[in-house]
Amino acid sequence: MVRDLNPIGYKPADPWYETIVQSALGIFDAEKACSLDFTVRLEAAEALGQAGDPRLREASWITIPAGPFWMGAQKHDPSKVNYDPEAQEHESPVHQVHLDAYQIGRYPVTVEEYRKFVEDDGYSNPEWWKIGGFGKTKKPQGGTSRCCIRTGRW
DSSP states (O other): OHHHGGGGTOOOOOHHHHEEEEHHHHHGGGGHHOOOOOHHHHHHHHHHHHOOOOGGOOOOOEEEEEEEEEEEBBBOOSSTBBBBBOOGGGEEEEEEEEOOOEESSSSOOHHHHHHHHTTTTTOOOOOGGGTTTTSSSOOOOOOOOOOOSSOOOO
């Protein structure tokens, strides 16, 4: 009910509502979460999503500073950088790449945020495709990314 009424700004008046939401947010505290069964964490996350996760009410972007990073993976030498025993050949060679500073969402893109993107003609709006790829698709292809790099305003 709360989720359905969220577009009109409805919030339960019961003071316990906010207390319960804050308690559910505790599920994302790394130290507290480790002591809880996965099923409990999943149920709390689902309840929080249904109630309207307050973390998603404001823009939550993290700036990743410019700098180098090692790209790729290799499975031949555990003493060398980016060793991964399950690396595939197309992930090689490991090489250093320099990136400019960028922003990325603090939290994974929600179904609601993605729905808004699609409904706002996100696949047709070049504003969201400044880094390239505009016009390559008109609808989702396969799976969708779990994170969103900020290339413009969202």
